[in-house]
Amino acid sequence: MPLNGKLIQYDKLAMNVIVTNRNGGINSCDMPSDNDFDKFRKDYDTLTGQCRRECKDLTENDRMVIGISALEETELDSVVNMWV
Numbered sequence: 001m002p003l004n005g006k007l008i009q010y011d012k013l014a015m016n017v018i019v020t021n022r023n024g025g026i027n028s029c030d031m032p033s034d035n036d037f038d039k040f041r042k043d044y045d046t047l048t049g050q051c052r053r054e055c056k057d058l059t060e061n062d063r064m065v066i067g068i069s070a071l072e073e074t075e076l077d078s079v080v081n082m083w084v
Contacts, residue, residue: 016029
């Protein structure tokens with residue numbers, strides 16, 4: 001991915017979801033990818049729960065992040081390019 005004329009390469013991936021927080025707002029939550037599904041599921045539950053409780057974005061700056069969001073029970077029709 002070019003940025004200011006430089007090619008950026010990542011060795012690791014993360015998945016991003018938008019989480020409805022405890023105050024009814026939304027936050028961005030990145031989860032490190034893992035080939036071990038049980039570990040990924042545990043990380044997903046832990047990190048989205050933390051994001052929901054703390055009402056703060058959780059980001060993975062050393063990974064290429066792929067968005068996979070599906071918001072439940074929200075008044076938003078969509079979230080496009082949520083930049084944090």
